Amino acid sequence: MADGATANGQSGILGWIERSGNKLPDPVFLFFWLIGILVVISIIASMMDLSAAHPTDIDPETGAARIITAASLFSAENIQRLWVEMPKTFTHFHPLGYVLVVMLGAGVAERAGLFGTAMRAGVRNAPKIILTPIVVLVGMLGNLAADAAYVVLIPLAGILFHAAGRHPVAGIAAAFAGVSGGFSANLVPGQLDALLFGITEAAVETVFGDFTANIAGNWFFIAAMTFVFLPVIWYVTDRIIEPRLGVWDATRAGRAIDEEQGDTALTDGERSGLRRAGLAILFVVALWLFFLFGPGTPLIDESANPEAQLNPFYQSLVGGFFLLFLLAAWAYGSGAGTISNHRDLVKMMSGSMEDMAYYLVLAFAAAHFVAMFTWSNLGLILAVNGADFLGSTGLPAWALLAAIIVVSALLNIFVGSASAKWALLSPVLVPMLMLLGISPEMATAAYRVGDGATNIITPLMVYFPLILIFCQRWDKDFGLGSLAATMLPYSIGLLIAGLAMTIGWVVLDLPLGPGASVFMEVPTTAPVAATP
Template sequence: MAEAAAEQRGILGWIERSGNKLPDPVFLFFWLIAILVLVSIVASLLGWSALHPTEIDEATGTASVITASSLLSPENIQRLWVDMPQTFTHFHPLGYVLVVMLGAGVAERAGLFGTAMRAGVRNAPTILLTPLVVLVGMLGNLAADAAYVVLIPLAGIIFHAAGRHPVAGIAAAFAGVSGGFSANLLPGQLDALLFGITEAAVETVFGDFTPNIVGNWYFIAAMTFVFLPVIWYVTDKIIEPRLGPWNASMAGNAVSPEQQGEVADGDRALTDGERKGLRRAGLAVLGVVALWLLFTFGPGTPLIDETATPEARLNPFYRSLVAGFFILFLLAGWAYGSAAGTISNHRDLVKMMSGAMEDLAYYLVLAFAAAHFVAMFAWSNLGLILAVQGADFLGSSGLPAWALLAAIILVSALLNIFVGSASAKWALLSPVLVPMLMLLGISPEMATAAYRVGDSATNIITPLMVYFPLILIFCQRWQKDFGLGSLAATMLPYSVGLMISGLALTIAWVVFDLPLGPGAEVFMEVPATVSGGEAVPAS
């Protein structure tokens, strides 16, 4: 009881209590919509306005004036009720996530992701054990939930087998999977989700915008190489010495025999079928890559617009990547499952795709609420007014771009302590942040990259993170007196290290003006047209 009371004191206890008082993210959006309606009424009555940054009134020859619109005006009430199906189904992240998850759900349920992670860390040399666990954890983000339920407990078993403290292995894997949530060598589901929200944020102010879901590829690959030594150092030099030597008497029966059996099952050797499945999956991946190269550079170049301007020629390729990831995950999962015995026929494949959609039930509800919040924010004109006024204020402040982006990282990290969902936070922040930064010449891709750094760093220290209790159970299997405060204290050095290194990476990226991904730059020209025009990036 004393230990439990102690855990409720201090900053971590305050965070836990405060966060638990927040409503579910779905209702958080509904509450924000109610507040938005009230603010829009007040703004309309007070005549809130701003000069349009680029649009000229043809009659007067001066800048057009943007005025706040009440969400209870007849026009907006009609929009709400008449366009509700369209508002929901046209929410860009929805289609992206549903398509990608149709394929990723097959790969996960067939066992491809779990087997690939087991194969990656089981026979690792002792000296390279920590970095390999961390690297597989970061790459395992492509597998979504599978990385949490397979790799993290497996890391504890492997560390124990190597004579090291099992909790150190769990901490390293947790830091890689969750602290390095956005770091990866390849774009994946998260890129499709976040850039879908970015697209919606841009279009609320600037009209049509073509998202580039590989627009952070170079940046997240660099995050992988920057975060890897940080987590490695913290594990071997800070966390493991702090934990001290481990002995069997520290372990308890904190989990049921069934749960212990499931965790221990992760350490079994690969079967011949699983090895064959991994080989087939690898061939399937190579086949999909070759197919997309053919579509891009082969006869007719269907994924290149030869008639477009140089910076827009690859837009069809970028937009095809959502379908590309769907095909890649689907065929790789099918190839693995047919060899490993987890997929017997096409009916199994359909069941796995259906199961993936069932897992997205909560996301669909969240997307409904977020879609209406984003749309109503645009109808009120408050997003554009705040973006213009915020851009004027920040522009007059003289702050360099790197300082603005560093502030966004810190705000994202703080908000992450209270709202765990990456998509929910970005849906809250992006309608103002993305247009505001665009008006300052900072690209949507750079705004998204900065958000990702802040979102990753504090994932591992908030008790509100959905997998935090599960990680605690994994730790208690090896150390029965390991409590919530113990886990938070163990992960705090990782969080600080990731925050510092992430800030340094972002600042350096902006100062040296490095490309964020294919066709994606840090800076852009202020959009030439607004409300129906397309944001034109700098060449």
């Protein structure tokens, strides 16, 4: 039976994964189903008087811990809250504002052609001896470009490998591993950081009240991931995948190959645009340094405690990335001829919001799931009891975080959306780990390691069919099983490397980013109650 038969229900692990995953509803309706289940569980928990004694919220007069009890979501108060506060529940969902602001700039950069041209410039003239690491590095950095990395770099990598006398599918595999397997790895924070830390912020607030996320809280960690993952993907490509593929046979091509397609030289306008974009980026960086160190130090709160003085700077990074992407895109477009005037710019900004339509629907469902989880107090009770249980096991922090990585990697095979999975996991995991002295930034970092490793082997990943089509251009018999088998060594290598890096990071207690540590003091702030 051909490998491609897997897509139509072939038996075996890949067929089982595909059939099982296809039975799951769309992530939007998955949240609606979970809300229904949550309502039923909250009613039962309330009838059973499920409760927990919070270990850090002590009454100073009696010395007794406050008792947290489960609240029914079918109570009159919570029914009223659901319908009266629905607009507030949606618009106050932290990831929503973070992502939309960043995408206003990043969407313009994609539409103007900045991301695509920058990736082409980065790989097309790479020396053959370092072609693989250049493709992989550009792929990981291309995560900032979202969809553009998939539709521009991955097919281009196949063409470049073919032109270098190497197997083109190996180039596609290397690029796919860099873009998707190294999804969280990058040298700078970006859209994904705004999205995930927005969800983390919401998760912390379900238990501990007001909390402001630092979207640079994983900066050092993801930068290190870039240099850890790069040699792994390079080794797997050159030592495992390409020897396995053998010499490319032109007779197996799915259609006639145009050697120049997608690998055209940069035009004078594109070169001019890249130069202007570089100057725009330098301007934004200089502007933020001026805000940080200039008169009045607007991005430093000099009246705060030393550890909190840079909070305004961290909070400004969402706006900073918006301005950086926007001005760089405008500068590129003016040089390349893709943006003629301000009307083109506004049209591209509007188009970037059109692309976010599905995310808005998903955010509506996720926001209500997270909010109702808070109202029920179940997240708090599970976090307290879970922390007590994990504390009694005596497991070290690195073992707990390694377990989270493995769970995230397994769940990723069935639920492809990074934001959907984190919205499901974070309301329990983040507060539970905080009660054990592990920071929200560390919990987020561990999730990111697991989430990326299995992106490249699940047929449910949204771009998996597209990558299959790219491969079939060079090998008409290349099927779904072929692609999964090709990417499996990358997935195993990235998971092992990510686990080792995370364990080492925790053991050495290295900073995760500016102002972000692995460990924290157990919160003493009174948890959020369910009363309206």
